[in-house]
Amino acid sequence: EIVLTQSPATLSLSPGERATLSCRASQSVSAYLAWYQQKPGQAPRLLIYDAFKRATGIPARFSGSGSGTDFTLTISSLEPEDLAVYYCQQRSDWPPVFGQGTKLEIK
Amino acid sequence: EVQLLESGGGLVQPGGSLRLSCAASGFTFSSYAMNWVRQAPGKGLQWVSAIGGSGGSTYYADSMKGRFTISRDNSKNTLYLQMNSLRVDDTAVYYCAKSLRGGDGDSVDYWGQGTLVTVSS
Numbered sequence: 001e002i003v004l005t006q007s008p009a010t011l012s013l014s015p016g017e018r019a020t021l022s023c024r025a026s027q028s029v030s031a032y033l034a035w036y037q038q039k040p041g042q043a044p045r046l047l048i049y050d051a052f053k054r055a056t057g058i059p060a061r062f063s064g065s066g067s068g069t070d071f072t073l074t075i076s077s078l079e080p081e082d083l084a085v086y087y088c089q090q091r092s093d094w095p096p097v098f099g100q101g102t103k104l105e106i107k
Numbered sequence: 108e109v110q111l112l113e114s115g116g117g118l119v120q121p122g123g124s125l126r127l128s129c130a131a132s133g134f135t136f137s138s139y140a141m142n143w144v145r146q147a148p149g150k151g152l153q154w155v156s157a158i159g160g161s162g163g164s165t166y167y168a169d170s171m172k173g174r175f176t177i178s179r180d181n182s183k184n185t186l187y188l189q190m191n192s193l194r195v196d197d198t199a200v201y202y203c204a205k206s207l208r209g210g211d212g213d214s215v216d217y218w219g220q221g222t223l224v225t226v227s228s
Binding site for chain 1: 144157219
């Protein structure tokens with residue numbers, strides 16, 4: 001089973017700053033990686049799929065990059081509403097596991 | 108508008124059974140694989156099971172194999188999860204989720220609001 005490791009576990013930044021979240025796979029997942037955002041008390045929302053494609057309605061400040069084993073989610077300029085836990089998920093192999101999440105705190 | 112509405116959660120004793128349902132609307136249900144994903148209280152997301160659009164292919168996380176059964180009724184636009192031999196560590200919010208482009212193993216683009224399953228004596 002592929003293992004996804006996200007870092008850091010918690011990230012605390014101010015509005016307007018740039019956030020960089022990492023997801024590392026235990027083996028290559030090609031570009032079959034997605035990022036989800038889960039705000040407190042809500043269901044997750046798809047942000048990025050296939051490593052870099054933005055889902056419908058996602059603001060341009062969210063971008064994804066990477067391939068193989070190393071991936072990055074970048075939020076170019078943080079907004080207060082970006083407070084959430086962010087998860088990566090691979091779909092290269094069954095089961096389509098999730099990373100353990102990165103909690104983004106807004107100062 | 109895509110809508111996914113889960114139901115069937117509740118309190119059950121260890122060893123008991125429960126059937127979750129997910130009523131779908133706003134898209135051609137039979138054209139999309141569907142998934143169940145769960146989240147234990149205060150924990151991360153865990154993929155549980157998936158089923159192809161026709162229902163002919165099913166997939167399970169190892170810890171659910173033999174205990175959980177996913178199925179769908181395309182005439183009723185409804186997804187199911189039959190859960191047997193429930194354990195305390197099955198306690199979680201269970202989400203129904205639609206595949207992005209229809210295929211098995213795709214990313215998921217719509218999620219229901221979740222239904223809470225509590226396994227406790």
